Amino acid sequence: MNAIYLQEKQLKVDEFAAVCRQTLRQEEYPLAQGSELNVLIYRADSLLSAARDDRKAVLSELHRALSSGPGVFVVKGLYDNLAAVDRSSQLFEAILKDEAAAGGGGDHFAKAGSNGRIWNALQKVAERDADAFIDYYDNPLLSIICESWLGPGYEMTAQVNQVRPGGKAQQPHRDYHLGFQSNEVVEQFPLPLQILSQYLTLQGAVAHTDMPIESGPTQLLPWSQQYQAGYLAWRDPEFIACFQQHAIQLPLHKGDGLFFNPALFHAAGNNVTQDRVRTANLLQVSSSFGKTMEKVNHIKVLQSIYPALLQRELPEDKLSAVIASAAEGYSFPTNLDTDPPLGGLVPQTQQALLLQALREKWTPVHFNQQLAEHTQKRQA
Known part of the structure; x- marks a missing residue:
């Protein structure tokens, strides 16, 4: 264009269809264990082993898979610690019950009440159970995947989605940022900014239940992220029909991870079972250069988990993964009058403060004081 x-x-649906007719050449992705329906399949243990030998090679291949490749991949066994998954699932159920009693709920692309949804599950889990948070987000491979698309300093958010028995599919869509805007708004952004939008967010889903096809795993249209006008197209009836004709679904097992470019056309599927609730923890991870959809109160998260984290002796890669998910990793925006650079061009990040506290074994009271001072000096 x-x-x-x-x-x-x-908009030209024939051009869209031509883009989506590409065929995956698996030999271009040597770390993949296989492919299915144009979706790359990786094994968690193989990726971790490869990253120990050549981390940049892993980062590069995963990035290519999401950009110039099919735009989506699956990691089998992303969580080998299924006890951590189950513990978080129990917390999700308790939160859903409490929020339903309070009249909460709602979804972006489905009728309110047809699915179960927990907004800001990241913070809510941290505040309820610090150990559960640590055990869930100490996953070094999750950190590698996020970094492959977004670079360092990314910001994690999480929203739980349930498709209940009889739950209907979502409308096919693109995701945050521009996927959440009306066409009138999208048209105001020059095309290079529309293309840039997809590089600011990573979409992921961790399966918290086994997900056979009949339970409604995410419908995906590989390669569709490459259609440049897609942020204007996803509501168009012809494009919806094309999606419905060519979209694919893959079954997942509990602990598997699915990751895709936010510009990929996708939708939660129909749950046609009578008794199976499909539960996924949706990870929406943002570049440090962008804005998150959800506002996470990182102060509360850190105050909640620091005492438990202080008692842990985590390996460096697991500790780094927890810190990346819990704390802000970018120095800006800040008040440079009161928060000047330290030994370089940028002020101390929240992540660096947390790491310093853990290494120097600050008491929780001292950490909270320093965290408050760090927050205050960044205010204008």
């Missing part, structure tokens, strides 16, 4: 500012009348 040559236009800088696109309009709906420029």
Whole structure:
């Protein structure tokens, strides 16, 4: 497309269909264990082993898979510690019950009440059970996957989604950022910014239950992230029909991870079972250069988990993964009058403060004081 500012009348479903007819060449992804329906399949243990030998090679291959590749991959056994998954699932059920009693709920692309949804599950789990949070987010492979798309300093958010028996599929869509805007708004962004949008967010899902096809795992259209006008197209009936004709689904087992480019056309599927609740923890991870959809109160998260984290002797890679999920990793925005750079061009990050506290074994009271001071000096 040559236009800088696109309009709906420029949409061409035949061009979209041609993009989505590409065929995966698995030999271009040597770390993958296989592929299915144009989706790359990785094994967690193999990726971790490869990362110990050549981390940059792993980061590069996963990035290519999401950008110039099919836009989606599965990691089998992302969580080998299923006890951590089950413990979080129990917390999810308790939160869903409490929020339902309070009249909460709602979804972006499905009728309110047809699915179960927990917004900001990351913070809610941290505040309820610090050890459960640590055991869940100390996953070094999850950190590698996030870094492969977003670089360092990414910011984690999590939202639980349940598709209950009889639950209907979502409308096919693209995701945050521009996937959440009306076409009138999207048209105001030049095409290079529309393309940039997809590089600011990573979409992931951790299976908290086994997900046979009949339970409604995510419908996906590989390669669709490469159609540049997709943020204007996903509501168009012709594009919806194309998606419904060509979308695929893959069964997942508990502990598997699914990751995709947010520009990939996708939708939660129909749950046609009578008794199976499909539960996924949806990870929406943001670049340090972007804005998260959800506001996470990292102060509360850190105050909640620091005492438990202080008692742990985690390996460096697991500790780094927890810190990346719990604390902000970017120095900006800040108040440079009161928060000047230290030994370089950037002020201390929240992640660096947390790591310093753990290494120097600050008491929780002292950590909370330093965290409050760190937060206050960044305010204008």
